[in-house]
Amino acid sequence: MLGTVFDNYHYAVVIILMMTGLYTVFASGNLIKKLVGLSVFQTSVFLMYITIGKVMDAQPPILEKAKDYALNVSGNYTAAAGESGGGGYQFVTDIAYSNPLPHVLILTAIVVGVATLAIGLALVVRIREVYGTIEEDEISAIDYGYNLEGTSR
Amino acid sequence: MIFVSSAMVSTLILDVGFMAMLVVVAFAIVRLQSLFAIVMLQGVYSLLCAAWFVSLDAVDVAFTEAAVGAGVATILMLAAMLLADRESKPVPINRQFGPILVVILAGIALLFALPDMPTVGDGNSPANSYVGMDYIARTADEIKIPNIVTAVLASYRGYDTFGEVVVIFSAGLGVLLLLGLDGNAGKWKAKPNGIQLYAPSAPPARIKPDNDGGESS
Amino acid sequence: MTHHVILRVVSKFLIPLIALFAFYVQFHGDYGPGGGFQAGVILAASVILYALIFGLEEAKKSIPPTWVRVGMALGVLLYGGTGVATWLLGGAFLDYDVLAHDAAHGQHHGILAVELGVLLAVSSVMVTIFYAFGSRQPDLTDEDW
Structure with missing residues (x-):
């Protein structure tokens, strides 16, 4: 079991980073710091996805052109079947590429992440304008201080 | 390995x-x-x-x-x-115990599941075996552009990406609704109960209600 | 920001290059890393840099808020419109094979149109968000820092 953990130390580090972000979200009372923690957590999840898609000694998922590959590497390869289309290229498909699927998912998730971050920041700005503070306990004191205890803060 | x-x-x-x-x-x-x-x-x-x-x-x-x-x-x-x-503001020490407990427990649970994960860089793991590698083989045949990520993003999963673009659009729309395209730019106005109000910025929230009065009377 | 001469001169040189690089990333996205999302953000970054150095009012004069508001919707419409076009030509939604005489060419055209839609939508949304934040009046002045 310990050997498996040592092989997979990538994941262990990613889990530590994730938990750091989670702790910031939980413990910090400041709304902007909370959002920073959320974004650290989010980026750590991206790291985990990309780590799963990594193939050792492989290339980034951009297809090599058969012509260039033949010039650089001696050895056998098979080009893609069928006649060459649009650009007149043939591609090498039997060398190792990293898995492109996690890349696609995370690529869009990053941009959606910044869009949702912008929404969160806009809410923070509005809260600041109305309450005059972005500390959680002060906001809840304003919200509940009068109603629950019968006294203003 | x-x-x-x-x-x-x-x-x-x-x-x-x-x-x-x-x-x-x-x-x-x-x-x-x-x-x-x-x-x-x-x-x-x-x-x-x-x-x-x-x-x-x-x-x-x-x-x-x-x-x-x-x-x-x-x-x-x-x-x-x-x-x-x-x-x-610094977090008081008595409010740090709860979050630390939750985070440590969650971290231990995740680390406990860690031996089930495939080895890093394993090309034969389940995640790297089926559909991802299928895209590599088919992009060369069907789409004929070198960048597989672009091919999957725009063509094979184009419907997915359409959803993402709509999400980004709605996020922009949401920010506009919350802040206004030109901001308040020093002019805040509202019309509560038919009374037109102007102010340089939005007024703070009512902390305490008006004494013996307000909206109810 | 009248006193930052070095910043102004350097950014005057850099901003066109950043915008040009965005279009390189956009149209080279089929062959190397890049695509609509990255290009959109880089294009927005050039506008944001301009606004940071020369002031928000100047930026709003060169890229009016009305344009970005229209661009936001236009990008989504271009993406969805490509899907509707493939529908009308007899394919499935966003099945680009029918866009040209052979399937691979159709895919190339479809990816180009869709990525243009993504570029428009992403860059407009980013600039919109920046305008919205930048136009608010802070209740603390710069001297309070």
Whole structure:
């Protein structure tokens, strides 16, 4: 079991980073710091996805052109079947590429992440304008201080 | 998994270096109080992540993370910080126990599940075996463009990406609804109960109700 | 920001290059890393840099808020419109094979149109968000820092 953990130390580090972000979200009372923690957590999840898609000694998922590959590497390869289309290229498909699927998912998730971050920041700005503070306990004191205890803060 | 090439050693050094820096930056974000420093460190964290993505063969993702996470997100956070506070209050020690307990328990649960994960870099793991590798083989035949990520993004999963674009559009719309395209630009106006009000900025929330009066009477 | 001469001169040189690089990333996205999302963000970054150095009012004069508001919707419409076009030509939604005489060419055209839609939508949304944040009045002045 310990050997498996040592092989997979990538994941262990990613889990530590994730938990750091989670702790910031939980413990910090400041709304902007909370959002920073959320974004650290989010980026750590991206790291985990990309780590799963990594193939050792492989290339980034951009297809090599058969012509260039033949010039650089001696050895056998098979080009893609069928006649060459649009650009007149043939591609090498039997060398190792990293898995492109996690890349696609995370690529869009990053941009959606910044869009949702912008929404969160806009809410923070509005809260600041109305309450005059972005500390959680002060906001809840304003919200509940009068109603629950019968006294203003 | 036994043989060791020179590429593997250099990758190992890079990986360990990036991991160490990421952990240091993440801990610094937790410890610091100045919001300016926290926001800048968030940009640093994104940039380090982008560097590590390159080492993990995800060039497209690294590009996006560097442009979005380290660029635009940092700018937006600075803009929001300018409209809000500069410092965050330190968290009292008795309020730290609960979060630490939750985080440690969740971390132990995740680490407990860790031996079930495939080995890093295993090309035959379930995640790397079926549909992802299928896209590589089919892109060369069907789409005939070199960048597989673009092919999957725009063609094979085009419907998915359409959804993402709509999400981004609605996020922009949401920010517009919350802040207004021109902001308040020094002019705030509202019409509660038919009375037109003008002010340089939005008034603070009512902390205490009016004495013996208000809306009820 | 009248006193930062070096910043102004350097950014005057850099902003066109950043915008040009965005279009390189956009149209080279089929062959190397890049695509609509990255290009959109980089294009927005050039506008944001301009606004940071020369002031928000100048930026709003060169890229009016009305344009970005229209661009936001236009990008989504271009993406969805490509899907509707493939529908009308007899394919499935976003099945680009029918866009040209052979399937691979159709895919190339479809990916180009869709990525243009993504570029428009992403860059407009980013600029919109920046305008929205930048136009608010902070209740602390710069001297309070």
